Amino acid sequence: MKVAVLGLGYVGCTAVACIASQGHTVVGVDVSESKVALVNDGVSPIKEPGIDEMLAKAKASNLLSASTNVEAALTDCDLAIVCVGTPSGVDGSHNMSYIVQVTRQIAASVSQGRTRPLSVAYRSTMRPGTMDQMIAPIFSSVLGSQAAEQVELVYNPEFLREATAVHDYFHPPKIVVGTKDGKPNAAMEALHHGIEAPVFVVPFREAEITKFVDNSWHAVKVAFANEVGRVCQSLGISASTVHEIFVSDTKLNISAYYMRPGGAFGGSCLPKDVRALQYISADLGANTPLVDSLLRSNEAHKHYQFMRIAEDLAPGSRVLLVGLAFKAETDDLRESPAVDLARKILDSGHRLEIYDPSLTPEKLVGQNLGYAYAYLPTIDSLLVDKARADAGGYDLIIATNKLINSLQVDPSKTVDVSAIP
Numbered sequence: 001m002k003v004a005v006l007g008l009g010y011v012g013c014t015a016v017a018c019i020a021s022q023g024h025t026v027v028g029v030d031v032s033e034s035k036v037a038l039v040n041d042g043v044s045p046i047k048e049p050g051i052d053e054m055l056a057k058a059k060a061s062n063l064l065s066a067s068t069n070v071e072a073a074l075t076d077c078d079l080a081i082v083c084v085g086t087p088s089g090v091d092g093s094h095n096m097s098y099i100v101q102v103t104r105q106i107a108a109s110v111s112q113g114r115t116r117p118l119s120v121a122y123r124s125t126m127r128p129g130t131m132d133q134m135i136a137p138i139f140s141s142v143l144g145s146q147a148a149e150q151v152e153l154v155y156n157p158e159f160l161r162e163a164t165a166v167h168d169y170f171h172p173p174k175i176v177v178g179t180k181d182g183k184p185n186a187a188m189e190a191l192h193h194g195i196e197a198p199v200f201v202v203p204f205r206e207a208e209i210t211k212f213v214d215n216s217w218h219a220v221k222v223a224f225a226n227e228v229g230r231v232c233q234s235l236g237i238s239a240s241t242v243h244e245i246f247v248s249d250t251k252l253n254i255s256a257y258y259m260r261p262g263g264a265f266g267g268s269c270l271p272k273d274v275r276a277l278q279y280i281s282a283d284l285g286a287n288t289p290l291v292d293s294l295l296r297s298n299e300a301h302k303h304y305q306f307m308r309i310a311e312d313l314a315p316g317s318r319v320l321l322v323g324l325a326f327k328a329e330t331d332d333l334r335e336s337p338a339v340d341l342a343r344k345i346l347d348s349g350h351r352l353e354i355y356d357p358s359l360t361p362e363k364l365v366g367q368n369l370g371y372a373y374a375y376l377p378t379i380d381s382l383l384v385d386k387a388r389a390d391a392g393g394y395d396l397i398i399a400t401n402k403l404i405n406s407l408q409v410d411p412s413k414t415v416d417v418s419a420i421p
Contacts, residue, residue: 001025001078001190006070006102008035009366010046010165010268010332011123011158012083017044017051018169019191020058027073028066035365039066045365047331047358050166070102071109074118079187080106081156082122085268085367092275096134099124103135107142110150119187121154125211125273127280131155131178131204154178154185155207159214162267163327175199178207212280215273216291221257222265223297229261229420230304239420261420263400264301264337267326268367271295271335302337305417306344313396317350320389322407323400324356324379331358333372338400341417342376354382355389356403 001024005016008030016039020026028039035045042059044051058064067073074080084102086094099122110118122135131153139147155178160168175197177188182203192199200207225243232239239261246253265271274294281288313319326336333339345352361380364372372379390408397404397414404414 001187002027002076003191004029004073004077004080005083006080006106007083007085008032008039008045008066009083009085010048010162011160013044013046013051014048014160014165014169015081015083016064017054017058018166020063021054022194023063025063026058028064029068029070029073030066031068032365033068036066036068039064047329048165049163049329054166070105074106074109077118079119079121079191082120082124084124086124086126087367088272088275092279094126094272094276096126096130099126100134100138103138104142107139110143114150117150117152119152119154119185121156121188123156123158125157125269125276126208127276128205128208130208152185153180154188155204156188157207157211162330162332170195172197176207176210177201178204180204212273212277215270216277216294219265219270219274219294220290223294225261226264226301226420227297230301233420262418264298264305266335266337268332268334302340306341309396309398309415309417310348313350315349317395318393319345319350319352320394320397321345321352321354321400322389322397323403324354325358328401328403329358331360331364331368333368335371339375341398341400342382352382353384353388355384355386355407357386359383
């Protein structure tokens, strides 16, 4: 197949690399000329293990190209996959402006003379009903009575975790395909050929709500574990022992994922999707007190961790923060709890240095770039290399992830905020 991927962020870049590795011809599309230039050189605009090598191989095999021109990219395409962002709006709802913009561009670019319909699959998280009430009407307004013959709409949520995105693409927990009538789509079947996972082909709305349910449940697990962890620590109880007992029950307690007391949740999915579910619930008049409390609980945990760290620090202490990105081996700073922690440390008058080898400020792009400088404007001067981090002299070393294992630091001065002992 020939596949166009619109949006070259984390989800889009992973899709481009993985789809090309399956032998399909892929065109990446983005408004950012710098991203397009990098992909055309076979270089990834994001930091994610394995992507650079896959893009380079795809480019060498003439399976990969990128463009800022939607119309040109869609020529002779069998499938277009929309991976543009749906960030949180001021009121907590998803900002759908990017979705609307790219949908209009696709609709205007679809050739009236196509001999087969173009399958357009959306992977961006969006409110249930969006495919029926927003996306389909846009295509109908542009293509008129020919819309159903020219375009087949699909909602296909992704289940990727940063730092393991390539593995997750080929080994997903499930494949969910939403269509207007709940029947299979040939292009999506070809795209997922050879990937073993439970497959659910359902109507649009069942597919659209999937990510809300999944991500809100993950947020519940993190918040619950951290609340239990704080109680345990306050009572002198071993939270790790309690966690071990709890997750041993795989019949009733489901799984161990997200259930270890430790860091707050963050990143580009959980916070914004919880906010959006809150908004939807309020809009519908539903009562969801647990969901409404998740972000407050998460913020309380961030403050709790900072207070535990700061209580024994003298004013002006020298602090090393190991790991600033949302996850090790990525450069995603969006809503990273470590960014909030760094800001609190600086606001308290301490001298902060940060070690995170995956971060290069000049390579940050898009929303990631904006978030980094909005919340940590001095990031360029805070980052240090391994030699300086290993040199020591710090009053406190804070580990946020496994990067601490790569350093030679004084364990007696190290606090690991990624786990509550």
